[in-house]
Amino acid sequence: SRILLCIWNMLFDGSLLLHIGVTLYETLLSFLLIILFSMGTAMLFWLHPRIYEVFDPFLVVLNSLPKSALAPLFIVWLGTNVRTIIVAGISVAVFGSIISLYSGFANVDKDKIKLIYTLGGGKKDALKKVVVPGTIPVLLSTMKVNIGLALVGVIIGEFLAARRGLGYLIIYGSQVFKLDWVIMSIVILCIIAIGLYSLLNFAEKKYLKGL
Template sequence: MNIKYPDLSTSQSAYLVTIRREHQLILFLRAAVLILFLVLWEWTANTGIIDSFIFSSPSKIGTCFLTMAKDGTIFPHMSATLYETILSFLLVTGISILAAVFLWFSRNLSAVLEPYLVVLNSLPKSALAPLLIVWLGANRTTIIVAGMSVAIFGSIMTLYTCFIGTDKNKIKLIYTLHGTSVHVLTKVVLPSAVPTIISTMKVNIGLCLVGVIIGEFLAAREGLGYLIIYSSQVFKMDWLLMSIVLLCIMAMALYAVIGVVEKVYQKHF
């Protein structure tokens, strides 16, 4: 009896078409949800169902942004927040990797410091911001440190856990070939930890933005966090909601950049 096998190339093409359609459907539904939300928001504000002074409306927020963009007053706030977020993110990434490597080399020290890292990671970071102002002053350094404080301890713990979870057989092979701990780190531990490092970066970029906004609430003279606090004090709800929308866009853009880095790594490695 002859058995007929399906054409694998045709099946693969059909599968890829299905995946592409599902992706397009998801994008369409995402856009539809956003548009529906904006339309309902605008309609309820214009008909008086909600108080447009308190809740504003998409059209007012858009007009507010265009006005501030035209006179250039919004861009210093956006650039300040973006700069502080990126700098705190880069510092968190570098320090976390170095600290995790140091703890990996010294298991006894890591056993001593682990409970302290857990406690520091559990602290409400908003409670640290006033203390940072006393220590460092009301300046940009305080804001950057506040941004780092939200992400750094959890990042160190995540990376260290990944390092010590590296395949033991690969480590034994390096030692069998008379390799050193440095060889194990550079040839096995770090390469195998790259996916975890990237996923941690995707989390940290959002956490650093949160920490920066906390710092700007208390110690800034510019930035979107400062603009939120100022607009709430003078009841400019258009400014406040516009700042929140800009923060959402900024967070998505930064996350997308890390996503591109991840795709480039997966493609080449």
């Protein structure tokens, strides 16, 4: 009942919607940047395999690092602002996303690529007409994972560098012993995570059904 009362009071004064809106904005922006950067990097690696061979060990190492340990470094480099939170959100998922997408590119049907070459097309034509379309299911699957990871990264960033957002409510509520704030924020985060995942899952099913 205290949690419901807390939700009602913060809805009434508008502060809860503000915190939810901030976290959603930071999560969606991080998610979009993860997809764009991962897709662009995976394309570059496919076009130039030697570049991938150079960066592959670094990607594996960076992907295995505990991202919460990097957050204090982001604060030192970028300060306590939205950029730090966005970078924290990106860092959690981007390296694994690049690896997954490049693996998807590498597993595309080789016969279709040879057909493009036989018809006089180049590597960029194969990428545009065969590799990228053939990897859309992998991209959708990766997006479903990335949206949750982006939310986790944003919350880590908000713990350390925010004055608004659900992560801020959790850390501030724990500091001043307002457990109703903490539990309320966690419940809302669970609802957001389920909602975002469900939207992407629906989009994936619609796409696969249309194939």
